[in-house]
Amino acid sequence: MANKTKKNTAWRILLLSLTVAVIVMLGFVAYDWWQERKAHFVRYPEFGIDVPVNYSIYGIDVSKYQSIIDWESVRDMKVGHVQMGFAFIKATEGLGNEDAYFPRNWKKVKDAGITRGAYHFFLATKSGKAQAENFINSVELLPGDLPPVLDIEQTYGVPADKLRERAKEWLETIQEYYHIVPIIYTNVDFYKQYLKDDFDQYPLWVAHYLQKERPRIYREWTFWQHSEAGRINGILTRVDFDVFNGDTAEFKKLLVN
Numbered sequence: 001m002a003n004k005t006k007k008n009t010a011w012r013i014l015l016l017s018l019t020v021a022v023i024v025m026l027g028f029v030a031y032d033w034w035q036e037r038k039a040h041f042v043r044y045p046e047f048g049i050d051v052p053v054n055y056s057i058y059g060i061d062v063s064k065y066q067s068i069i070d071w072e073s074v075r076d077m078k079v080g081h082v083q084m085g086f087a088f089i090k091a092t093e094g095l096g097n098e099d100a101y102f103p104r105n106w107k108k109v110k111d112a113g114i115t116r117g118a119y120h121f122f123l124a125t126k127s128g129k130a131q132a133e134n135f136i137n138s139v140e141l142l143p144g145d146l147p148p149v150l151d152i153e154q155t156y157g158v159p160a161d162k163l164r165e166r167a168k169e170w171l172e173t174i175q176e177y178y179h180i181v182p183i184i185y186t187n188v189d190f191y192k193q194y195l196k197d198d199f200d201q202y203p204l205w206v207a208h209y210l211q212k213e214r215p216r217i218y219r220e221w222t223f224w225q226h227s228e229a230g231r232i233n234g235i236l237t238r239v240d241f242d243v244f245n246g247d248t249a250e251f252k253k254l255l256v257n
Helices: 002-039 069-076 104-112 128-138 161-176 188-195 248-254
Strands: 058-062 083-093 115-121 147-152 183-187 204-207 223-230 239-244
Touching: 002 147, 002 161, 058 223, 083 104, 083 128, 083 239, 115 128, 115 204, 128 183, 147 161, 161 188, 183 188, 183 223, 188 204
Parallel strands: 058 083, 083 115, 115 147, 147 183, 183 204, 204 223
Antiparallel strands: 058 239, 223 239
């Protein structure tokens, strides 16, 4: 009788645990659905910033700080000829860290028909190769995706030569794995001070705010992050705005085959 009682107790505990797990899972699903619905009803009359007009392809970049995004609302907002055609999404940072919203954003942005790209936030204190492997473990690229991006903005006290060595490790490891030339993201001053000459062969996504027509940098650039304070339907917070330096044909050439 004692053994039977123990077995019944064990089954009750198991069933209770499963029930709690299902309730928790449903709670997360319901929260996700509610946040997306809330984002869906966020509407702005304009983008809230001056958008450069002499470009044909516009985009944004996001991370966990934008929380739940309604990507269909992002896609559908159009002011004049400005409509979002691409989005860069934070995937990873340093070693073993994946952005909390990356899996959701990576799927949902593709479902919405927006061209997607993934970026890695680089920590100069860590191995470039190991950081590349962290990105590879999180990001599966498909035809039509943008090349991987190395987001490198700070030295964290690492000497310039060591920073460049680790950045090259990341770039070379990524290129070997995905068979596509990765993009470098940084700001104008950081590029001039730490990366110039050694990295001019890579496509550049450059941040330079409060400029009317283009970033002020000596070399060719592919993407320009022109504001960090934009507003767009489907996102509750401010968001970075970008443009592509080229036409539709040039944009397609950049994508994964």
